[in-house]
Amino acid sequence: MVDRLALRRAGRAVAPYLLMAPALVLVAVFLYGVVGGVLQGFGIMPFLGRTDVTFEYWQQVLTRPDLAQSVSFSFYLALASSLWALAGGIVLSAALCAVRQTRLVALVDVQIPLMCAHILVVLFMVSLFSGSGLVPRVLHCLGLVAAPSDFPSIVGDASGWGVLAVYAWKEVPFVAFCTVALMSHVSDRFGEAAATLGASPLRTFFTVTLPLCKGALMKAFLVVFAFAFGAYEVPFLLGPTLPKALPVLAYIEFQNPDIANRSVAMALNGVMALVTTVAAIAYFVVLKREGKGR
Amino acid sequence: MSGQEPEVEAARAASAGTEGPAGGGRPRRCRRRKRNGAAWALVALQALCVVGPVAIIVLWAFTSAWPWPLLFPETFTTRGVEELFGPSQRLGEVLATSVGIALACALLTVVVATMAAAALSRYRFCGRDVARFAVLVPFLIPATVFAMGVQVAFLRAGLSGTVVGVVVCHAIVALPYAALIMVDAMQAAGSRLEDQARLCGAGPVRVWATVTAPTLAPALLSAASMSYILSFSQYFLTLLVGAGKVKTLALVMFPYLSSGDRTIASAYGIVFLAATLAVFLLFEVLLRRQVSREIDYFNG
Numbered sequence: 001m002v003d004r005l006a007l008r009r010a011g012r013a014v015a016p017y018l019l020m021a022p023a024l025v026l027v028a029v030f031l032y033g034v035v036g037g038v039l040q041g042f043g044i045m046p047f048l049g050r051t052d053v054t055f056e057y058w059q060q061v062l063t064r065p066d067l068a069q070s071v072s073f074s075f076y077l078a079l080a081s082s083l084w085a086l087a088g089g090i091v092l093s094a095a096l097c098a099v100r101q102t103r104l105v106a107l108v109d110v111q112i113p114l115m116c117a118h119i120l121v122v123l124f125m126v127s128l129f130s131g132s133g134l135v136p137r138v139l140h141c142l143g144l145v146a147a148p149s150d151f152p153s154i155v156g157d158a159s160g161w162g163v164l165a166v167y168a169w170k171e172v173p174f175v176a177f178c179t180v181a182l183m184s185h186v187s188d189r190f191g192e193a194a195a196t197l198g199a200s201p202l203r204t205f206f207t208v209t210l211p212l213c214k215g216a217l218m219k220a221f222l223v224v225f226a227f228a229f230g231a232y233e234v235p236f237l238l239g240p241t242l243p244k245a246l247p248v249l250a251y252i253e254f255q256n257p258d259i260a261n262r263s264v265a266m267a268l269n270g271v272m273a274l275v276t277t278v279a280a281i282a283y284f285v286v287l288k289r290e291g292k293g294r
Numbered sequence: 295m296s297g298q299e300p301e302v303e304a305a306r307a308a309s310a311g312t313e314g315p316a317g318g319g320r321p322r323r324c325r326r327r328k329r330n331g332a333a334w335a336l337v338a339l340q341a342l343c344v345v346g347p348v349a350i351i352v353l354w355a356f357t358s359a360w361p362w363p364l365l366f367p368e369t370f371t372t373r374g375v376e377e378l379f380g381p382s383q384r385l386g387e388v389l390a391t392s393v394g395i396a397l398a399c400a401l402l403t404v405v406v407a408t409m410a411a412a413a414l415s416r417y418r419f420c421g422r423d424v425a426r427f428a429v430l431v432p433f434l435i436p437a438t439v440f441a442m443g444v445q446v447a448f449l450r451a452g453l454s455g456t457v458v459g460v461v462v463c464h465a466i467v468a469l470p471y472a473a474l475i476m477v478d479a480m481q482a483a484g485s486r487l488e489d490q491a492r493l494c495g496a497g498p499v500r501v502w503a504t505v506t507a508p509t510l511a512p513a514l515l516s517a518a519s520m521s522y523i524l525s526f527s528q529y530f531l532t533l534l535v536g537a538g539k540v541k542t543l544a545l546v547m548f549p550y551l552s553s554g555d556r557t558i559a560s561a562y563g564i565v566f567l568a569a570t571l572a573v574f575l576l577f578e579v580l581l582r583r584q585v586s587r588e589i590d591y592f593n594g
Contacts, residue, residue: 012417013419015413015417016413016416016417016419016422017413017419019409019410019412019413019417020409020410020413020414020425022405022406022409022410023406023407023409023410023425023428023429023469023473024425024428026406026462026465026466026469027428027429027431027432027466027469029444029462029466030431030432030435030440030466031431032444032447033440033441033443033444033447034435034439034440034443034444035443036443036444036446036447037439037440037442037443037444038443040443040446045446047446047450091336092336092337092340094333095332095333095334095336095337095340096333096337098330098333099330099333099334099337105337105341108340108341108344108345109337109340109341109344111574112344112348112567112571113344114520114523115523115527115567115570115571115574116527116566116567116570117526117527117528117529117544117566118527118529119527119529119544119547119548119551120527120547120563120566120567121347122551123351123551123556123559123560123563124347124348124350124351125347126551126556127347127350127351127354127556127560128346128347128350132360132362134350134365137362137363137364137365138365140362140363141363141365147362148362169343169347172340173340173344219474222433222434223433226433226434226435226436227436229436230435230436230437230438230439231436231438231530232438232529232530233529233530233548237551237552247436247438250438250442251438251442251530254442265442266442266443269438269439269442269443272436272438272439273435273436273439276434276435276436277434277435279434280431280434280435284427
């Protein structure tokens with residue numbers, strides 16, 4: 001009898017580790033890839049028999065003239081698109097909470113954008129905004145644009161507005177997806193209490209609903225930021241030739257047949273991982289604070 | 295995502311009478327209508343932003359000539375569709391690979407994420423905070439860094455260019471999304487119903503099958519469709535890990551985007567959207583069946 005109890009207690013102690021194990025294996029594979037790559041940036045490539053640490057490639061990367069430009073361009077893309085996604089996501093989520101949400105509304109407004117791959121959204125934006133796209137045509141009919149070339153090019157423009165347009169289309173619904181369930185719950189329970197006490201709808205939204213959704217919003221913001229900072233496809237297809245986004249720059253070096261360039265690519269990846277790790281620490285702080293609030 | 299709608303709807307219906315600020319009867323109703331009008335306008339605007347581009351893609355897929363400044367194509371063609379379904383594109387094979395990989399990824403991710411979520415929400419154990427953070431790490435370090443770094447290791451392990459390798463990598467990317475959904479759902483559901491079932495003498499397997507799974511069905515399907523979508527739309531990771539041997543729809547579509555054959559690119563776009571939508575609606579049907587069963591269990 002005692003033995004069975006002890007056995008059960010031992011089972012309960014071991015169970016969480018067994019349940020976590022598969023997820024931790026996947027994360028371990030992920031970290032193995034990331035760390036292995038970063039080590040290649042230090043010249044450590046056991047598969048080629050190189051095991052000596054060298055800072056040569058990091059030095060090369062950190063002193064190259066286009067690095068600062070690339071880092072700041074990627075940072076700008078990530079920050080602009082995540083801020084826009086946050087603002088738009090809050091508005092969309094609030095609007096979805098205020099109307100009676102039907103299956104169809106949820107499908108069209110949130111789920112279809114989630115379903116579209118980024119490269120598909122690139123196609124959308126190109127058919128809308130490129131020289132031969134629909135928007136310049138409409139503007140021409142209104143007498144605002146004379147020729148296709150008068151409209152700022154969506155591909156390769158130095159401001160990267162094409163990239164931002166794709167991320168806005170894709171990530172605003174993503175932020176709304178992350179918050180809408182919580183927001184409708186909060187505004188049903190606490191928002192109503194505030195309204196009963198005489199707060200105006202706007203005041204209720206800004207002093208009650210929004211602060212209670214802050215945790216979910218911060219999470220969504222950081223996910224979008226880290227994604228936009230490290231994504232390859234969209235800046236490759238729509239970004240300017242110079243400055244290149246950091247992932248595009250890294251992949252160009254990676255593809256070079258010379259093995260030294262691979263180390264340069266990995267050093268660039270190291271820079272990328274460093275920036276997002278800072279974001280990760282911020283994320284951890286947010287999680288901690290949220291955990292305390294509970 | 296849409297699983298809790300009946301609840302939300304019921305809550306809203308119940309609260310409809312008391313919504314809005316204090317004040318006279320008539321102005322209150324007026325203001326509320328105005329507010330709802332603005333919300334409806336925003337929702338409609340978003341719907342337009344979504345449906346508009348999709349409609350243009352459909353138009354482009356059948357367009358052969360659309361000269362500048364015309365607002366509507368001049369001549370139409372079935373060239374895009376013909377080429378797409380022609381023997382050279384092997385669309386069937388590519389679609390089967392994509393859907394297969396995405397379904398396998400969804401299954402693997404949901405199982406792994408649900409187990410992790412159960413540990414994180416039902417147990418207190420040493421290192422829980424670290425585990426909670428570890429699961430979310432793939433959110434924070436870009437998949438591009440992982441893809442380039444893991445390439446050599448996968449080559450040496452014989453996983454490069456295999457479907458298994460691609461599925462594992464996609465599952466890693468999808469894991470944090472699915473884990474967040476499952477942790478939230480499990481914390482919201484609590485373990486009271488499960489405890490009751492245990493007290494009534496049900497074994498762990500029976501508790502899972504008759505109580506936990508039906509309660510969590512909306513979240514499980516939400517996590518599954520999220521993982522499916524992430525896998526289906528992955529380009530860079532598939533390119534590097536698949537090494538050109540694993541051809542998914544996103545991979546085959548990409549060259550047409552950069553080369554600028556918009557008719558074929560658009561035709562691919564439609565197939566992409568249709569394939570995702572079909573599987574999504576299948577999940578939705580499964581969910582509805584589950585939800586109606588759930589009502590029998592707990593409210594009937």
